[in-house]
Structures are given as C-alpha cells and as structure tokens.
Amino acid sequence: MWLILCLPVVVSADEGLDKQRMYELIKQQQKLLEQQQQQINELRDIVLKGQKQQVQVSKKLDKTERKVKKIARSSGKFSVSKKGLRVQSKSGDFSFRAGGRIHADYANYADDVTQMGSGAQLRRARIYFKGKLFRDWAYKAEIEFAENGKVGPRGVWLAYNGWKPVTLTLGNFQEPFSLEEMTGSNNITFMERSLINTFAPSYHIGLGAKGYGRFWSWSGGVFGDAFKNKDDNIDNGWGIASRATFAPILSAKKLFHIGFSSEYRQTDTGNQARVRTRPESHITNRRLVDTRTIKNVDHTWLFGSEIAANYGPFSLQGEYIHSQVARLQAKDLGFDGAYVQGSWFLTGESRPYKVKNGTFGAIAPLHDYGAWEFATRYSWIDLNSKDITGGQESNVTVGLNWYANYNVRFMMNYTFVQAYPNRNGINESPNIFQMRGQVMF
Incomplete structure (x- = not known):
C-alpha cells in the first residue's frame, strides 16, 4: 500500500530531471549555432575582402598590361628567328634585318686527261642587311667573304614599292634570266647549277x-x-634583259610553271666575248669546255625557255638556252645547252614556289628528323660553232640532300662527266664526288 502511494511522487521527480537536461542541451545547441554563425560571418567577411582584393589586383594587372603594350608600340618590334635578326619601328614604316649563309664544300676528282685537283673550299660566306625605309622603299646590301679570299659586294640595291604590284629597283642585282639563276643558292637542288648557267648574265648594275x-x-x-x-x-657594254613566268596550276602540292627569258647585250671597248664553264663543281678552276676569246663581237643575244612541275613530293625542272654571238667581220656564232632534273622528297615535303618571283623557296621539313631528298640531273652544252671549237660536254648527276631543319642542309653529289671532245679536241670522262655543309640564317 505504501509503495503504491509513493510511486506518483517518484515519477514526478524523473520528469523534472528530463526537462532540466533538455533545457541544458537546447541551450548548448543554441550556443554552438551562435558560434557557427559567427564563424560563417567571419568566413564571409574574408571572402568578400578577398574578392575585393582580387578585383584590385585584376585592375592593376590590366593597367600594367596596357603600359607594357604601350611601351611595345612605342619601341617597335625586335625578333630573332630562323630567318635572322629583325627590328621594326612601331609604325612598320622602317625595318632592318640581318642574315647570312655559309657553304663549305669538299670535292674528290677521278681525273682523266685534265688534272682538276681535289680539295675543300669555303664556297660562300655572306652576310646581308635589308629592310624598309618610309614604308614604300626597300634596300639590301650583301657582302661576300669567300670569293678567292677577297671581300666584296654582291647584291646592293634600293627599290621603290609604292606602285604595287610594280617594283622599281636600282643598283647591283641579278638580271632577270633563267629559273635556275634566279633561284637562290640556298634553295637549288644540287650543289652547283647546271652547265648552261654559264650563259646567264647574273649580277650587273642597272635599273x-x-x-x-x-x-x-x-x-x-x-x-x-x-x-x-x-x-x-x-666584261663591258650594256644590255636589256627580261623574263616572264606563268603558273596556270598552283597550289601547295601541285605546280605547273613555264617561263621565257631574253637578253640583248652590246659590247663595249675590246669587242670581245668568252664562254666557258666548270664541270658543275667549283673547287676546281679547270674548264673542260672553253671558247677562249672571241674577237670582233658586235653584240650577243640570249634566249631561254624553262618549265617546272610539282606533284606532291615529286618535282621536275628543265631549261634550254641559246646564245647568239654577232661578229663584225665573220659569221655569227651559235651556242646552246639544256638540262632536265627531277627530285623526290622521301619524307613527303614539296618544293615551295614563290609566284611573285617565279622561283622556288626554302624547304621546311615536316618532321623532327628533317627532310630527305633524292635527285638526278642530265645537262649538256655545245660550244662548237663555225670556226670556234670550245668543246661539248654532258653530265649526269645524282644527289642526296638532308635538310636537318629550315636552316641547315647537307648535300652529296656524284657526277659522271663526258667531254666529247673537250676544249682541246680530246675526249675525256672524269667523275666527281662532292659534299657540302650549308647554314643559312
């Protein structure tokens, strides 16, 4: 009975303790929530402050970038690339570029009758400076250091480009004649140009x-x-030269090119002319064919025709040149020659064509290991005419070129020579092996 009466009192006490504990727990949770809210507020303040600082930093960076661009515009452009050193004014009206080339050769001659003498030679060592003046004017000065140990000018000219697409040039530059002659020595397929290049007039002072x-x-x-x-x-006199080219098929991988050249030259004091050529190797100074001095010359005519084609990695090129020598007291003379050559890039490159000049440009290898090119050429020249017996020569050349990169090339040529007959009326057939290391910049 007593136990039953006391039970409600005990239950009532337990309920009071639970309420107290619940109150304390709620109070603790509320305190934790307040602390978390305070931390959230602090984090929010930090984020807002960081965003404000980020905006300020971004504004400073933009301001600095604008200053840098302004300085760059005011100071012009300076660059060093595979094509040499270049400086240009902010307006683009003035520019200066410096570059050069070095060709180092070795040749071994399997002589027949004429002793040619094997050896090595610095074939070319040139530096050039070129650029723009007042936007419409261009200039170039090229100096040769490898010509028999003598330093001398090569191409030195001033040009006006204000009447595009027409350009006027005054100075010492190449007469426009022959695809092979007008293509730079850095970009020709073989170490030396063909036999008929002796006809090409090359560099003269003119307009x-x-x-x-x-x-x-x-x-x-x-x-x-x-x-x-x-x-x-x-050596002397004056001449008029012209060249025209047409490329009805022209794309990155396909080309068909034809061209025609001519030159009339009036002789001056001495009335003399001479035609001779090395056997497509420059280390030797011996010529197997040579007209020797032709006297009583009034004037000469040169006529040339050219053709070239690209089809992907394959290319063909050929030219024919006729030289007519008019004499005062004897019959006119006629000399001629031709060549045909083909090449194949084993690594897939194609010879680049420059339509504004009607010539071929530099090879840019498609692969890190460079470009490989196999080439062959047949050339002939006939310097016999009337009473002049300068001889006849025909050459077959095979070549292998490795373009390590845009600026470096290594070349190997083997030439089978037949002079039937040579300048002295004797048949001979020497062979020539030669190599070249080439750097251009």
Whole structure:
C-alpha cells in the first residue's frame, strides 16, 4: 500500500530531471549555432575582402598590361628567328634585318686527261642587311667573304614599292634570266647549277622593274657592268634583259610553271666575248669546255625557255638556252645547252614556289628528323660553232640532300662527266664526288 502511494511522487521527480537536461542541451545547441554563425560571418567577411582584393589586383594587372603594350608600340618590334635578326619601328614604316649563309664544300676528282685537283673550299660566306625605309622603299646590301679570299659586294640595291604590284629597283642585282639563276643558292637542288648557267648574265648594275599577279610574274631592266665581273660573261657594254613566268596550276602540292627569258647585250671597248664553264663543281678552276676569246663581237643575244612541275613530293625542272654571238667581220656564232632534273622528297615535303618571283623557296621539313631528298640531273652544252671549237660536254648527276631543319642542309653529289671532245679536241670522262655543309640564317 505504501509503495503504491509513493510511486506518483517518484515519477514526478524523473520528469523534472528530463526537462532540466533538455533545457541544458537546447541551450548548448543554441550556443554552438551562435558560434557557427559567427564563424560563417567571419568566413564571409574574408571572402568578400578577398574578392575585393582580387578585383584590385585584376585592375592593376590590366593597367600594367596596357603600359607594357604601350611601351611595345612605342619601341617597335625586335625578333630573332630562323630567318635572322629583325627590328621594326612601331609604325612598320622602317625595318632592318640581318642574315647570312655559309657553304663549305669538299670535292674528290677521278681525273682523266685534265688534272682538276681535289680539295675543300669555303664556297660562300655572306652576310646581308635589308629592310624598309618610309614604308614604300626597300634596300639590301650583301657582302661576300669567300670569293678567292677577297671581300666584296654582291647584291646592293634600293627599290621603290609604292606602285604595287610594280617594283622599281636600282643598283647591283641579278638580271632577270633563267629559273635556275634566279633561284637562290640556298634553295637549288644540287650543289652547283647546271652547265648552261654559264650563259646567264647574273649580277650587273642597272635599273629594273617587276610586277606579278596571282599566277604570273614579269621583270625587265637595263644593265651595264658589275661591281665584280663574272668571268663567263662579256666584261663591258650594256644590255636589256627580261623574263616572264606563268603558273596556270598552283597550289601547295601541285605546280605547273613555264617561263621565257631574253637578253640583248652590246659590247663595249675590246669587242670581245668568252664562254666557258666548270664541270658543275667549283673547287676546281679547270674548264673542260672553253671558247677562249672571241674577237670582233658586235653584240650577243640570249634566249631561254624553262618549265617546272610539282606533284606532291615529286618535282621536275628543265631549261634550254641559246646564245647568239654577232661578229663584225665573220659569221655569227651559235651556242646552246639544256638540262632536265627531277627530285623526290622521301619524307613527303614539296618544293615551295614563290609566284611573285617565279622561283622556288626554302624547304621546311615536316618532321623532327628533317627532310630527305633524292635527285638526278642530265645537262649538256655545245660550244662548237663555225670556226670556234670550245668543246661539248654532258653530265649526269645524282644527289642526296638532308635538310636537318629550315636552316641547315647537307648535300652529296656524284657526277659522271663526258667531254666529247673537250676544249682541246680530246675526249675525256672524269667523275666527281662532292659534299657540302650549308647554314643559312
């Protein structure tokens, strides 16, 4: 009975303790929530402060970038690339570029009758400076250091480009004649140009004009003597030369090119001419064919035709040149020659074509290991005419080129020579092996 009466009292006490505990727990949770809210507020303040600082930093960076661009615009452009050193004014009206080339050769001659002498030679060592003046004017000065140990000018000219696409040029530059001659020595397929390149007039002082369109080019000029005469050509007098090219098929991988050249040259004091050529190797100074001095010359004519084609990695090129020598007291003379060559890039490259000049440009390898090219050429020249017996020569050359990169090339050529007959009326057939290391920049 007593136990039953006391039970409600005990239950009532337990309920009071539970309520007290619940109150304390709620109070603790409320305190924790207040602390968390305070931490959230602090984090929010930090984030807002960081965003404000980020905006300030971004504004400072933008301001700095604008200053840098302003300085760059005010100071012009300076760059060093595979094409040399270049400086340009902020307006683009003035520019300066420096570059050069080095060609180092070795040749071994399996002589027959004429002793040619094996050896090595620094074939070319040139530096050049070129650029723009007042936007519409261009200039170039090239110096040769490897020509028989003598330092001398090569191409030195001033050009006006204000009447695009026409350009006027004054100075010492190449007469526009022959695809092979107009293609730079850095970009020709073989170490030396073909036998008929002896006909090409090369560098002379003159005034010229040239223009071009989407598929064609034309150039011409009046020329006198040169700073340093090419020993295969008439030393004095004046001449008129012209060249026209047309490329009806022209794309990155396909090309069909035709061209025609001519030159009339009036002789000056001495009335003499001479045609001779090395056997497509420059280390030797011996010529197997040579007209020797032709006297009583009034004037000469040169006529040239050229053709070239690309189809992917394959290319073909050929030229024919006829030289006519008019004499005062004897019959006119006629000399001629031709070549045909083909090449195949085993690594897939294609010869780049420059329509504004009607010439081929530099190879840019497609792979890190460079580009490999196999090539072959047949050339012939006939320097016999009337009473002049300069000889006849035909060569077959095979070549292998490795383009390590855009600026470096290594070349190997093997040439089978037949002079039937040579300048002295004797048949001979030497062979030539030669190599070249080439750097251009």
